[in-house]
Amino acid sequence: MGQPPIIIIGAGISGLSLAKALMDKGQSVLVLDGGRVGAGASGAAAAYLEPRTGSGGLRAIEWESLARWPTYAQKVAEATATDLDYRRSGLIHVAQEDGLPRLQREFKQRQEAGTHVTWLTGDEARAEEPALSEAIVAGYTLDQVHTLDARKFCSAIAALLRQRGGEVLEDTEVLSIAADGPGLVVHTSRGDERAAKVVLCCAMGRNHIAGLPDDIPLSRPVRGVMLDLAGDAARPLVRRMVKHSKGVICPRAGGRLLVGPTSEKGETSLAVQETVTTDLLEMAARFVPAVRTLECTDTLVGIRALTGDGALKLGQSRAVPGVYYSLSHGGSGFLRAPVVADELADYMLDEAAPCPFISAYLSRLTTA
Numbered sequence: 235m236g237q238p239p240i241i242i243i244g245a246g247i248s249g250l251s252l253a254k255a256l257m258d259k260g261q262s263v264l265v266l267d268g269g270r271v272g273a274g275a276s277g278a279a280a281a282y283l284e285p286r287t288g289s290g291g292l293r294a295i296e297w298e299s300l301a302r303w304p305t306y307a308q309k310v311a312e313a314t315a316t317d318l319d320y321r322r323s324g325l326i327h328v329a330q331e332d333g334l335p336r337l338q339r340e341f342k343q344r345q346e347a348g349t350h351v352t353w354l355t356g357d358e359a360r361a362e363e364p365a366l367s368e369a370i371v372a373g374y375t376l377d378q379v380h381t382l383d384a385r386k387f388c389s390a391i392a393a394l395l396r397q398r399g400g401e402v403l404e405d406t407e408v409l410s411i412a413a414d415g416p417g418l419v420v421h422t423s424r425g426d427e428r429a430a431k432v433v434l435c436c437a438m439g440r441n442h443i444a445g446l447p448d449d450i451p452l453s454r455p456v457r458g459v460m461l462d463l464a465g466d467a468a469r470p471l472v473r474r475m476v477k478h479s480k481g482v483i484c485p486r487a488g489g490r491l492l493v494g495p496t497s498e499k500g501e502t503s504l505a506v507q508e509t510v511t512t513d514l515l516e517m518a519a520r521f522v523p524a525v526r527t528l529e530c531t532d533t534l535v536g537i538r539a540l541t542g543d544g545a546l547k548l549g550q551s552r553a554v555p556g557v558y559y560s561l562s563h564g565g566s567g568f569l570r571a572p573v574v575a576d577e578l579a580d581y582m583l584d585e586a587a588p589c590p591f592i593s594a595y596l597s598r599l600t601t602a
Contacts, residue, residue, distance in 0.1 A: 239264040239401070240582070241420050241429035243408050243443070246276035247384070248560045249435030250391040251571040253400060254310075255579035263400045264429070265392070266422060268407040268439065272388025275437055278460050278536030280484045280492050281384035281568045282475055284325065284376070287343040291594040292546065292566075295573050298591055302572040303380055307387070313397070316390040319383040319487045325475040328359055328366060328373035328521060333479045341374045351376050365471045365522050381475055381484060384568065408436070410444035411557065418556055431582060434559040437539035438502070447553035453539035453561060457501035458494065461514050462532035463525060465489030471524055478521045481514075492534075493518040493525060495565075504535045540564055548578055549597025558582060 240256055242249045245267035253263045267274075283303055285296035307320045329337035344351045352375045359373035360366045366373075392402045407423040411432055420427045434440050438453050465471055467489040476483040484492040494514050511533060518525045541547050541562040551557040560578055563570065573591050580587040581596060589596055 237262070238417055238428040238430050240431045240433065241266060241418075241427060242433045242435055243267075243420075244274075244434070244436035244439060245269075245271045245388070245392060245402060245404065246274050246435065246437070247272075247279075247388060247567045247571050248563055248574070249433070250388055250395070251575035252433060252435060252560060252578060253395055254391055255575040256582070257395060257398055257400055259579055259583060261579075261583070263395065264427065265395065265400070265402040266406045266408055266420070266427070267402075267404055267436075268423075270404050271392040271402060272385045275458065275536035275538045276388055276567065277385045278458055278495070278534035279384040279565070279568060280460060280482050280495065281382050281387070282325070282482060282484060283380040283382075283569045285378070285569065287340075287347045287349070291591070292570075293347075295570050295591045296566065299570050299573045300378065300380065306572045307382060310387070310390050310394060314390045314393045316386060316393070317487070318386050318390065319381075321381045321485075323381075323474040324375060324377035325379045325477050325482075326354070326359060326362055326373050326375050327477040328370045329479065330367070330369045330520065331371050334371055336479060337372060337374070344374070344376065349376065349378065363472050363474070363476060365524050366476070367521055367523055370521065379475065382568070383486060387568075408439070408443050411554075412445050413554060413556075418554075431556045431558060433582070434557070434561065437561070438537050440539070440559070440561065447551045447557070449551050449553050450557065450559050451541035451547055451561065453541050455500060455502045456538045456540060456564075457496065457498040457503070458536050458538055458565075459496040459498075459506055459510055459514065460492050460494035460534040461511060461530050462534060463491045463493060463528040464531045465491055465528055471522060471528075476521060478517075480517050483518050483522055483525065490531075491525065491528065494534075502537055504537075506533050506535055538564060546570075546574075546592075546595040547597075548574070548592055548595050550599055552599060555599060
């Protein structure tokens with residue numbers, strides 16, 4: 235028998251991008267998910283790639299990832315003949331009178347960070363996007379923001395993995411993990427799978443797998459809800475993403491708009507109350523009133539997971555070497571994927587790999 239594969243638990247963006255990175259480096263992978271590919275938090279993401287301000291390590295990861303994303307997306311799209319609805323049209327961040335002080339602070343932070351931003355009056359903002367409300371008093375444009383279709387991208391990576399000989403098993407719940415000689419055994423709802431290494435990329439799923447050591451952090455839930463609104467492909471309401479203090483209005487192919495998301499700490503239900511969808515639509519309508527005329531064709535629900543202080547958590551268990559984790563991505567899993575996946579894969583294959591971008595968030599068994 236040959237070497238067992240590296241098993242990745244979770245078929246969202248963090249698990250699938252890591253699986254791709256490992257296969258790029260010559261490894262055999264098996265991805266397991268209790269549901270469908272991209273049906274969890276990743277499938278309910280707006281997937282807009284907007285690096286943060288500040289000077290910390292996460293900012294470096296995010297700007298480097300953004301620089302890699304066009305080539306990264308193009309290779310996946312070409313290999314799978316998939317239109318990912320990848321756009322580099324930037325965003326317009328707007329505010330009404332009550333949100334003006336916050337908008338001004340964020341604009342100043344962007345300027346101080348050296349980001350190219352352009353301040354707009356309310357009239358100038360409406361000239362950019364005529365569907366914006368008359369109540370908008372100011373805004374700014376940020377060109378270095380990209381967007382893509384989250385579900386299409388997850389499905390495309392899964393197809394690419396299968397095309398290259400990897401396995402992606404859906405509807406396969408992981409029950410427990412145990413050491414098994416030099417490797418590991420993963421007990422699933424479909425039977426046992428042997429693994430050379432295991433990586434947890436399963437958000438809240440980490441909390442429900444038996445046999446995991448205590449040094450892998452537990453997660454806490456944050457529910458995100460997005461509305462998918464039908465529009466007119468010939469006359470889209472907005473041409474670039476509109477951001478406001480409570481969320482985004484994100485254009486998609488065919489004139490569709492994604493509206494949201496919520497950020498509901500502690501909520502785990504996938505059943506969405508009508509009041510939640512009504513509030514999302516009304517909040518969006520404060521900034522683009524015509525969204526009230528659009529039909530909601532789908533309600534997207536995902537449970538993001540944060541651990542401890544909410545910062546990115548990467549590493550390997552000291553108690554059970556060979557069990558790795560990639561957790562607490564929050565709302566930035568898509569943005570950071572090219573860098574985090576590539577460097578975490580390097581670390582998994584070489585404990586001493588330098589991993590310059592993720593090193594501050596990486597728990598190593600030894601000091602590199």
